[in-house]
Amino acid sequence: MIAEILCVGTELLMGQVLNTNAQFLSRRLSALGITQQHQTVVGDNAQRLEDAYRLALSRADIVITSGGLGPTVDDITKRVAAKVAGKELVLFPEAEEMVRTRFQQYHRNMTLNNLSQAMFTADSTLLMNPNGTAPGAIVPMGDGKVVIHLPGPPCELEPMFTASVEPYLMARSGRALVSRYVRIFGMGESEVDTRLRDLENGENPTLSPYCALGEVQLRATASADTAEKALALLTPLLAEVKARLGNVVYAMEETDGGSLAKTAIETLRARGMTCATCESMTGGKVVAALVDIPGASAVVRAGLVTYQTDTKTILADVPAEVIERFGVVSVETACAMAEGTRKRLGVDIAVSTTGVAGPDGGTEDCPVGTVCVGVSTAGGTSAARLALSGNRERIRTLAMKHALHMLIEKAR
């Protein structure tokens, strides 16, 4: 079963609105195992919309539209679909009732043009819209194909999809889909790709890499007639990935949206450990990433951003002579920051960052991109010296990720 998303609205073409509907719909459709090959955006132009419908219906079984269900002359989505189906729009009394009720609830006057929101081709299935005035619809287009009309505002589209469209699609497909997300830190995308290329060519299960700064994520997906059978296809693939990549794999998860910070919080929570941070060049990014994770309050005790040199001594008890002797960017200072913070705040583990993010401040011994990341537990304190590259933002983000990764490794 192939679906295609067709978003209608000049505001999307002008960039006034970010197309979150396309992401929402495509994510939900893939989770249902429904193939998607194209997404299209067209403006409020009848001829171009008609062409877009004909093209989409020539290659997909289900065309999902978003937007253009309102009462204005610009709202042509239903009218043009009806034309393509060769049918007339007729007033649905129950839809009229929905629209009238909604206007009463919102204490707004209903003008006559609003009745267009209650008009559909006679064979349409109405979709309730509890969050707006325009109902949606499933519209038969012949040959078993359908157009599904959804409203444009995400706060209306998303609940309508979940409540009405998802059940319809699941019943139609009869397939189960299972995915796992493999998160990797410390190996570049092309190295991952080189090691896994043959596995990435599979059809079922599929394995697809996506890269973020300093990280690679793999999505492994299998489909079968039951979830158990799909999982059975997936399990050997995941074991092979792990065997080839080793411990750069820091998480293997059932849902998307993991991160180093999430794994760090989960690891610390599972171990019953508290933590604190002492950051210089990352400037609060490490602690902010940890506190972003719900449940951080049980784990994160405090964070120090010791940005100017003497505040490392004032706040984290770093001996001034360590800084003087080894330099502010040194493994010794990073160790003293982590250890001082751990002791001052009475936590089980503390991490630290100190480095030169640039664009200024580099020296011959300590060029831009030099970063020391330290970690301290009661069992000992250590630090790594890294040579990172890129602009200020990139160096700081990579340093943050290294600190989070060190926290995970040390806590495990």
Added chain:
Amino acid sequence: MIAEILCVGTELLMGQVLNTNAQFLSRRLSALGITQQHQTVVGDNAQRLEDAYRLALSRADIVITSGGLGPTVDDITKRVAAKVAGKELVLFPEAEEMVRTRFQQYHRNMTLNNLSQAMFTADSTLLMNPNGTAPGAIVPMGDGKVVIHLPGPPCELEPMFTASVEPYLMARSGRALVSRYVRIFGMGESEVDTRLRDLENGENPTLSPYCALGEVQLRATASADTAEKALALLTPLLAEVKARLGNVVYAMEETDGGSLAKTAIETLRARGMTCATCESMTGGKVVAALVDIPGASAVVRAGLVTYQTDTKTILADVPAEVIERFGVVSVETACAMAEGTRKRLGVDIAVSTTGVAGPDGGTEDCPVGTVCVGVSTAGGTSAARLALSGNRERIRTLAMKHALHMLIEKAR
């Protein structure tokens, strides 16, 4: 001149990535006065991509692609465009040099497949990529039409568009374009819209609002045959905007990418002031935003993230009896946090945040969304109590923005 955006990547069809590139590009193209009628997303499939190129080139003069320039077998964007143009990809020595240099900077091994990033049709114009390994290109497709290849990651695509594509498009259209960005905090989008509606209907200059969480940005753009004439069209519009909106306008800038943090750092620098932060529920977001700005080191002395209650006393000298008497989320505690931090770190100004970000932790007196933001200088200490709404992420981000805005207001 008609342009069409063609985003390539299965990760977009699967919904793993939000298509911010389409919005960025379409916004910039409309500001340049370039017509757009369609946007398309296709996956990493050669036949479908070829069809998409042919269709786009049949209706547009300029096709801008994003994504698929990397070294993996999935990265087919250039290869398929070359096929459509009927040409071969050849190795560009200067592009190879760029790719090699980038790998050296990143201290990563360059595997042979990475050379594919340096291959283009012989008549292509290279576009430098200072933020990643894959160069872009402007590729002639016959009949004066071009395909412009841009990398997928927004942090690479956006600077490349600004530095290389915009000048190319302006030269092609023969017009000079001047923009100014007006940044607003403390007035909602609909209120801004009500006050400026008539100005937003202009054709030259244009005035377009874009809203971010808690903020509104206006982009004012004028075009003329010289930059001087364009600026002369813009100046009275900007004066009128300022007159209508008053001091909710916190910055008026020549370039995009301003922020409350940038204005805060600039304001503090201009006044020769140092600052520090003491954050609870924002968890380091305020200090991280400040340190994100180059030049922060002259201004930001340190930041405290006093996440667990007793660390407010340990790190910022907040009297335990203040917390006990007024509660941890109170204007009194926020004041004590700001004042204690200012004194402990010897800075000219300190800001603080304490609140309930949710989803748990709300009480009847102090529901989720209650946030107190404090600010302290030698001249006095004050705090505001806010009732914010939304989820955890929204509440924390809004609280951060209020703290930064308070810093600007107090420092001015």
